[in-house]
Amino acid sequence: xxxxxxxxxxxxxxxxxxxxxxxxxxxxxxxxxxxxxxxxxxxxxxxxxxxxxxxxxxxxxxxxxxxxxxxxxxxxxxxxxxxxxxxxxxxxxxxxxxxxxxxxxxxxxxxxxxxxxxxxxxxxxxxxxxxxxxxxxxxxxxxxxxxxxxxxxxxxxxxxxxxxxxxxxxxxxxxxxxxxxxxxxxxxxxxxxxxxxxxxxxxxxxxxxxxxxxxxxxxxxxxxxxxxxxxxxxxxxxxxxxxxxxxxxxxxxxxxxxxxxxxxxxxxxxxxxxxxxxxxxxxxxxxxxxxxxxxxxxxxxxxxxxxxxxxxxxxxxxxxxxxxxxxxxxxxxxxxxxxxxxxxxxxxxxxxxxxxxxxxxxxxxxxxxxxxxxxxxxxxxxxxxxxxxxxxxxxxxxxxxxxxxxxxxxxxxxxxxxxxxxxxxxxxxxxxxxxxxxxxxxxxxxxxxxxxxxxxxxxxxxxxxxxxxxxxxxxxxxxxxxxxxxxxxxxxxxxxxxxxxxxxxxxxxxxxxxxxxxxxxxxxxxxxxxxxxxxxxxxxxxxxxxxxxxxxxxxxxxxxxxxxxxxxxxxxxxxxxxxxxxxxxxxxxxxxxxxxxxxxxxxxxxxxxxxxxxxxxxxxxxxxxxxxxxx
Amino acid sequence: xxxxxxxxxxxxxxxxxxxxxxxxxxxxxxxxxxxxxxxxxxxxxxxxxxxxxxxxxxxxxxxxxxxxxxxxxxxxxxxxxxxxxxxxxxxxxxxxxxxxxxxxxxxxxxxxxxxxxxxxxxxxxxxxxxxxxxxxxxxxxxxxxxxxxxxxxxxxxxxxxxxxxxxxxxxxxxxxxxxxxxxxxxxxxxxxxxxxxxxxxxxxxxxxxxxxxxxxxxxxxxxxxxxxxxxxxxxxxxxxxxxxxxxxxxxxxxxxxxxxxxxxxxxxxxxxxxxxxxxxxxxxx
Numbered sequence: 001x002x003x004x005x006x007x008x009x010x011x012x013x014x015x016x017x018x019x020x021x022x023x024x025x026x027x028x029x030x031x032x033x034x035x036x037x038x039x040x041x042x043x044x045x046x047x048x049x050x051x052x053x054x055x056x057x058x059x060x061x062x063x064x065x066x067x068x069x070x071x072x073x074x075x076x077x078x079x080x081x082x083x084x085x086x087x088x089x090x091x092x093x094x095x096x097x098x099x100x101x102x103x104x105x106x107x108x109x110x111x112x113x114x115x116x117x118x119x120x121x122x123x124x125x126x127x128x129x130x131x132x133x134x135x136x137x138x139x140x141x142x143x144x145x146x147x148x149x150x151x152x153x154x155x156x157x158x159x160x161x162x163x164x165x166x167x168x169x170x171x172x173x174x175x176x177x178x179x180x181x182x183x184x185x186x187x188x189x190x191x192x193x194x195x196x197x198x199x200x201x202x203x204x205x206x207x208x209x210x211x212x213x214x215x216x217x218x219x220x221x222x223x224x225x226x227x228x229x230x231x232x233x234x235x236x237x238x239x240x241x242x243x244x245x246x247x248x249x250x251x252x253x254x255x256x257x258x259x260x261x262x263x264x265x266x267x268x269x270x271x272x273x274x275x276x277x278x279x280x281x282x283x284x285x286x287x288x289x290x291x292x293x294x295x296x297x298x299x300x301x302x303x304x305x306x307x308x309x310x311x312x313x314x315x316x317x318x319x320x321x322x323x324x325x326x327x328x329x330x331x332x333x334x335x336x337x338x339x340x341x342x343x344x345x346x347x348x349x350x351x352x353x354x355x356x357x358x359x360x361x362x363x364x365x366x367x368x369x370x371x372x373x374x375x376x377x378x379x380x381x382x383x384x385x386x387x388x389x390x391x392x393x394x395x396x397x398x399x400x401x402x403x404x405x406x407x408x409x410x411x412x413x414x415x416x417x418x419x420x421x422x423x424x425x426x427x428x429x430x431x432x433x434x435x436x437x438x439x440x441x442x443x444x445x446x447x448x449x450x451x452x453x454x455x456x457x458x459x460x461x462x463x464x465x466x467x468x469x470x471x472x473x474x475x476x477x478x479x480x481x482x483x484x485x486x487x488x489x490x491x492x493x494x495x496x497x498x499x500x501x502x503x504x505x506x507x508x509x510x511x512x513x514x515x516x517x518x519x520x521x522x523x524x525x526x527x528x529x530x531x532x533x534x535x536x537x538x539x540x541x542x543x544x545x546x547x548x549x550x551x552x553x554x555x556x557x558x559x560x561x562x563x564x565x566x567x568x569x570x571x572x573x574x575x576x577x578x579x580x581x582x583x584x585x586x587x588x589x590x591x592x593x594x595x596x597x598x599x600x601x602x603x604x605x606x607x608x609x610x611x612x613x614x615x616x617x618x619x620x621x622x623x624x625x626x627x628x629x630x631x
Numbered sequence: 632x633x634x635x636x637x638x639x640x641x642x643x644x645x646x647x648x649x650x651x652x653x654x655x656x657x658x659x660x661x662x663x664x665x666x667x668x669x670x671x672x673x674x675x676x677x678x679x680x681x682x683x684x685x686x687x688x689x690x691x692x693x694x695x696x697x698x699x700x701x702x703x704x705x706x707x708x709x710x711x712x713x714x715x716x717x718x719x720x721x722x723x724x725x726x727x728x729x730x731x732x733x734x735x736x737x738x739x740x741x742x743x744x745x746x747x748x749x750x751x752x753x754x755x756x757x758x759x760x761x762x763x764x765x766x767x768x769x770x771x772x773x774x775x776x777x778x779x780x781x782x783x784x785x786x787x788x789x790x791x792x793x794x795x796x797x798x799x800x801x802x803x804x805x806x807x808x809x810x811x812x813x814x815x816x817x818x819x820x821x822x823x824x825x826x827x828x829x830x831x832x833x834x835x836x837x838x839x840x841x842x843x844x845x846x847x848x849x850x851x852x853x854x855x856x857x858x859x860x861x862x863x864x865x866x867x868x869x870x871x872x873x874x875x876x877x878x879x880x881x882x883x884x885x886x887x888x889x890x891x892x893x894x895x896x897x898x899x900x901x902x903x904x905x906x907x908x909x910x911x912x913x914x915x916x
Contacts, residue, residue, distance in 0.1 A: 073727065120909055129727055130671055131864070135909075138857035138902050145898040257853055261738060264731065299742050306738030313731050314722045 016503055023192055023248045024052060028337035031185040039175030051245065053286045054180035055238060058187045059259065060266035060278035062234035065191050066227040067264075067271045068272030071207035072129060076117065076136025076261035079143045080110040080232040082251075084239025086147055089158040100166050103240045110236025113143070122221055128210075137260070141324075144255030160243060179241050187234050191275040194230070198494050198502050201483075202226055202373045204273070205491055208480035217466030217495030236528050258302075262289075265309050271319025273482065280320050388509065390418025393549055393580050394439065394470075399448035401434055408434040410604035411448075416549065421571070421581045423595035423612060427625055431582045431604040433475060436551045439582075440472045441465040469497040469548035473555055475584075477534035479526035485537060486522040489513060489544045496545025505544075512540040525533045525629040531558055543574065550574065556590055568593050571618070588616070600624065635890050638768045643890040644883050649775035651862075651875075651882020654842070656782035656837045658857065658863040658874030659789065660830030666869020667806040668823050669726045670719060674733040675834045676852045677740035678708055678857070682838025683847055684748055687755045690842075697757050697843055704835040712831025713824050720820060737852065745849040753847040774843035781840060782875055785833060790871035802826060806869065854898075858885075861901040865908050880904070 067073045084106035091097040117139055121132045147153045168175040194200045204224045205213035214220045270281030286616050292301030316323055394416040401409040409431045416422050437443045439552050441462025450457040457465055479488050486509050493505035513519045516536040556564050568590050575581055585591050594610050600608040602624040608615045664670050682704045689695040762773035793799035805819045807814040813819050862881055866873025885900040
């Protein structure tokens with residue numbers, strides 16, 4: 001029976017739901033089968049050994065839910081585990097609370113401790129990963145100090161020998177076995193369901209590029225806090241059960257680095273990007289651990305752990321499961337470039353509507369695709385792309401942003417109207433990209449006002465801005481490196497303005513991949529794409545959010561003249577779908593063909609605004625682009 | 632709770648100053664390799680303790696003067712630092728994985744120390760140990776004063792090297808933008824090896840200072856990690872005087888806390904200070 005699947009095959013919605021059912025049923029089925037073990041009449045040794053294995057699986061898997069998925073390595077799992085241990089010890093041994101009732105309390109205390117740490121550390125922007133690791137390590141010793149110095153422990157440790165073990169199985173050993181089994185099942189289901197959920201995809205995106213994740217609509221702070229809460233609560237439960245199992249709890253034994261070291265090693269060994277990775281790692285390490293304690297060499301055992309950790313990171317950085325996946329991929333069939341449609345035909349694809357009310361597919365034809373082959377097309381509902389005189393969509397007033405003294409955006413005021421394509425022009429370093437970064441929330445605004453459909457953006461988190469309906473591309477593509485092309489695009493369909501559930505988001509993503517000609521690459525990783533394809537991935541990612549305002553940051557740079565023609569037609573169609581577009585571009589031909597209005601920036605300030613042809617002839621504009629001599 | 636006398640408080644503050652200097656001395660190398668190489672070397676602590684134990688062994692068994700052991704310890708640590716950096720470069724270790732690898736290394740070294748010298752507490756008895764002089768009503772122990780002077784001198788030297796030498800400027804440029812610095816002809820690899828060696832050598836010097844003034848136990852390695860990292864982060868990465876200043880602030884606060892409440896509360900101090908800095912200035916990190 002293999003609990004581990006090797007690769008994510010292409011899945012449609014039903015297959016996906018079926019698979020979720022299958023894995024869930026598999027975990028539940030395995031649990032039911034294992035629940036009969038105590039009735040086989042095995043010696044208690046086996047139950048105790050299996051108890052320890054399950055115990056470590058719970059700890060390693062719970063650690064992995066935050067640290068493996070999101071990349072925020074915690075060295076404080078000992079603190080959360082210990083918080084659960086002492087909660088149960090205090091309630092059960094000193095206050096005579098029935099043991100099973102102490103477990104929810106243990107989960108709650110550990111979770112609260114974790115959330116308190118997260119609330120402080122997750123606000124940090126720059127060295128957050130390292131800081132989180134070190135602060136959680138410090139928390140272990142701080143909690144240990146507090147426990148040791150207060151009546152919670154007071155020094156001598158807490159005995160639980162008087163606490164009755166709940167009678168769940170035929171013997172005490174089997175009761176512990178069954179409790180650990182139950183905790184393990186809950187933990188594995190939590191880990192699996194989170195991995196498959198919207199939250200899980202958000203966590204994987206945070207792992208790869210947290211800033212981009214936030215800008216695309218992932219509520220990064222909340223996602224991390226939820227994962228941390230689940231992770232700590234499960235560790236707390238494991239601690240509560242273990243307190244009764246060892247029946248004597250001391251601060252010195254509990255708040256050590258042994259627990260974090262072991263769970264990190266287990267997860268890294270098994271593979272942190274997969275819910276089942278820590279299971280594999282925990283099984284291997286528990287067996288080793290047993291061999292060393294049985295052989296009476298605990299110190300040598302620790303040294304071997306240290307050495308193993310180094311070897312695994314150097315030679316097996318993706319863990320056992322990641323390594324097997326890589327092998328499977330290397331030997332499996334490769335999607336090849338010839339499966340890609342010729343670039344010139346990519347406009348023949350069916351165009352998904354960017355209209356937010358309807359998820360239906362419109363078919364639109366353009367003159368460029370008159371000779372288009374396969375796909376069914378209907379005559380274009382053409383008509384010139386009329387500048388619709390819309391209401392004010394985005395209003396910026398006296399916007400400012402400086403970088404250590406350099407004023408990148410200096411007192412910029414401009415209005416973007418619903419339905420228009422606004423060209424944002426200016427020489428290099430004039431503040432165009434900074435403006436995009438301010439509107440999308442990638443940078444914080446120093447001063448000024450920014451409102452989108454009447455809502456204040458200046459003090460909004462970037463993910464809120466994305467959910468309100470603003471999407472952007474990055475000039476230098478920044479895809480999530482460990483997510484497939486499909487997942488990259490599905491992410492914005494889920495977290496952007498469209499806010500689709502995961503299965504529908506993947507269907508939506510496939511439509512946009514068809515649209516941009518990337519369909520054959522859906523299961524590839526972004527590293528396998530060339531620059532051209534990565535640019536289109538950026539575009540597909542922005543479009544899948546179904547934005548009201550689309551910020552395009554030099555999407556045409558690096559394309560051939562033929563490709564530019566197609567892209568121009570493409571952008572027109574996007575606008576016809578209902579989006580408003582801010583178009584930052586150096587390719588003047590495209591600017592003149594597409595924009596209804598242009599704004600010219602120079603040294604962070606607006607120097608001209610108006611109809612494209614007229615503005616480009618103004619003296620100050622020519623000077624800004626070409627220097628004084630040409631004016 | 633009775634407030635202790637002024638003299639006692641002053642004496643506590645003074646011993647806090649000296650312990651803080653030790654934090655700063657250990658933090659200096661960490662801060663440099665974190666700030667300039669983007670590598671977090673947890674093994675720094677294990678290396679310092681290994682040096683402390685070697686110093687202990689040589690002076691209490693072979694009766695070598697503790698300060699003379701530096702002649703062996705400094706080159707040894709330098710070589711170890713270079714070797715670790717070479718490994719990182721060879722396997723292209725990310726900043727995060729450097730933390731994990733050196734964590735593994737720390738555990739190995741700790742086991743080694745425990746295997747050779749057992750988990751018992753050890754104290755170096757040397758002629759320096761009892762040397763002290765009076766300054767008004769206060770006692771100034773010589774080994775601690777020496778630690779303070781070494782920490783100050785090393786920080787000053789690092790500051791001067793980073794500011795005034797070509798190697799220092801090249802290091803700062805490489806930290807700012809590695810590929811660009813390389814395009815201008817800076818040999819980043821060689822500089823990194825050099826810096827890692829120097830930083831490890833400073834850990835060795837710190838280790839000798841630990842041996843002269845502190846009681847040794849393998850488990851102490853982990854006890855130092857939290858407080859020294861707090862000093863490094865409060866002081867700002869890659870700033871030569873940052874760890875020393877922050878270390879002294881932490882050391883003095885700890886000593887006063889111990890004098891006013893109970894010694895066992897001391898581990899909370901550094902963490903609380905770090906928390907205050909985090910809450911007050913999250914943008915700093």
